C-alpha cells in the first residue's frame with residue numbers, strides 16, 4: 001500500500017507519465033468524489049459537453065498532466081490513456097497482454113462471469129455461442145417482435161397526444177420487453193422481478209463506485225449494501241434457475257430447447273459432450289449479463305436521440321423524410337433498416353456525444369511495451385470514451401456541437417482515420433456483441449415514432465446527465481407529442 005505505489009509512480013514518472021500524487025490507502029478517490037459531488041450537485045445548461053460534468057477529475061487532470069496520465073483508485077494504479085494510437089493498440093490486443101481486469105464485489109454479483117467479464121478460453125466459447133444467437137439472420141427474425149413491442153408502446157402514447165410524455169421510462173419498458181421476448185422467449189412481466197432486482201443492484205453498485213475495498217479493512221465499506229446485494233444475487237439466481245428448468249421441460253414437449261438465446265444456453269448446459277458443456281452457473285451469469293446489457297444501454301441511446309431530435313427539429317424533419325421515403329406508412333422492414341443513411345448518422349452522433357458506456361478498462365497482464373511506454377504488470381488501463389469522442393484534434397473545432405453531417409462519409413472519414421477515436425461500442429475482439437441488435441431496435445423504434453408524431457422539448461426538461469452504471473438523464477426526457 002505504500003512501497004508498490006511509490007515504485008510504480010517513479011517508474012511512470014521516469015517515462016514522462018505524471019498525475020496527481022498517490023495518497024496512502026485512498027489514492028485519489030477522495031479528490032475524485034469531491035470533484036464529482038461538486039459538478040453533479042446541479043443541473044447544467046443545455047450543452048453537450050458532458051465530460052467536465054461526469055468525469056471532472058479526468059477533464060481537469062488530463063489538462064494538467066497531459067494525454068496519458070497516472071491516477072490511483074486506492075492503491076491500484078490506473079493509467080489513463082486518451083491518445084487514440086495507444087487506445088487502438090490496447091483494444092486490438094490479440095496477444096492476451098491487455099485482457100479485461102478481474103471484477104469483484106457488487107459488480108461480480110451483478111454480472112458474474114458472463115460474456116462482458118469472462119476471459120480466455122471461457123470467453124471464446126461464450127462469444128461463439130452469443131454470435132450464433134445474434135447473427136444477421138437471427139436479427140432479421142427478431143424484427144417482428146421488435147415492431148410488435150414498439151406498437152404496444154405507441155398504444156400507451158395515444159393517451160399523451162398533444163401533451164407531455166417522459167420517454168426514458170417508456171424506453172426502459174420497451175427495451176426490457178424487447179430483450180425478454182427476443183432472447184428469453186418471455187415477456188417483460190415474466191422477467192420483471194429479475195429486472196427490478198438487477199436494477200437495485202445497479203443502484204447499490206453506483207453508490208459504492210468510488211469506495212475502495214481493502215482486504216481486512218471494512219471501514220470504508222457499507223456492510224448493509226453488501227448484505228442486500230448478497231440477498232438480491234441469491235434471489236436473481238433462483239428466478240433464473242426456475243426459468244432454465246421451465247425451458248428444459250420444453251425439450252420434453254417439443255423435442256428441442258428453442259432457437260433463441262436462452263434455448264442455445266440451455267442446450268449447451270445439457271450438451272452430452274462434456275467439452276462443449278457449460279455449467280448452470282454459466283447460464284445464470286450469461287442471462288444476468290444479457291438482461292442488463294440488453295436494455296440499459298439502448299434505453300439511454302433512445303432517450304438521448306429523442307432529446308436531440310426534439311432540440312434540432314430540422315434533423316427530426318430530415319429523418320422523418322427518410323423514414324417516409326423508405327417505409328411510407330408501412331411497418332419498418334430489415335432491408336429498409338439496412339439502407340437508413342441519415343438515421344445512422346444521427347445515431348452515430350448521439351453516441352459520440354452521449355456514449356452510454358464511458359470507460360473501457362483493461363489490465364496489464366505482464367510487463368510489456370506499449371508503443372513508447374514500458375508498462376509494469378498488474379496496472380489498470382483506463383480508456384475514457386468521452387475524452388476521445390470530444391478530442392478537437394480528431395473531430396475539429398465544432399466537437400461539442402450536434403452535427404450528424406460529420407458522419408455523412410462514414411465513421412473512418414469522420415474520425416480522420418483514428419479507429420479508436422470513436423468507440424461507443426468498444427473496439428477489437430471485445431467489442432459489443434449486441435451492436436447490431438441495439439441499432440436495429442433503435443432504428444425501428446425511432447422510425448415508428450417519426451411516422452406518427454412530431455415532438456418538441458417540454459419546458460419541464462432539466463438537462464442533468466448522470467453516470468449511473470451508464471450515462472442517463474437524471475430526471476428523464478420530457479417532450480410534447482404532436483400527432484401527425
Ligand code: HEM
Pocket residue numbers: 115116117127289290293294295297298301355356357360361423424425426427429430431432433434435437438
Ligand atoms: C447502444 C447500445 C449499446 C452500447 C453503447 C454498448 C456498448 C458496449 C461497449 C462499449 C462494449 C465493450 C466494453 C469493453 O470493451 O470493455 C460492449 C460489450 C458488450 N455488449 Fe454492448 N452496448 C450496447 C448494447 C448491447 C446490447 C443490446 C447487448 C445484448 C443484446 C449488448 C451486449 C454486450 C456484450 C455481451 C458485451 C461483451 C462482449 C465481449 O466482451 O465479448 N450490448 N457494449
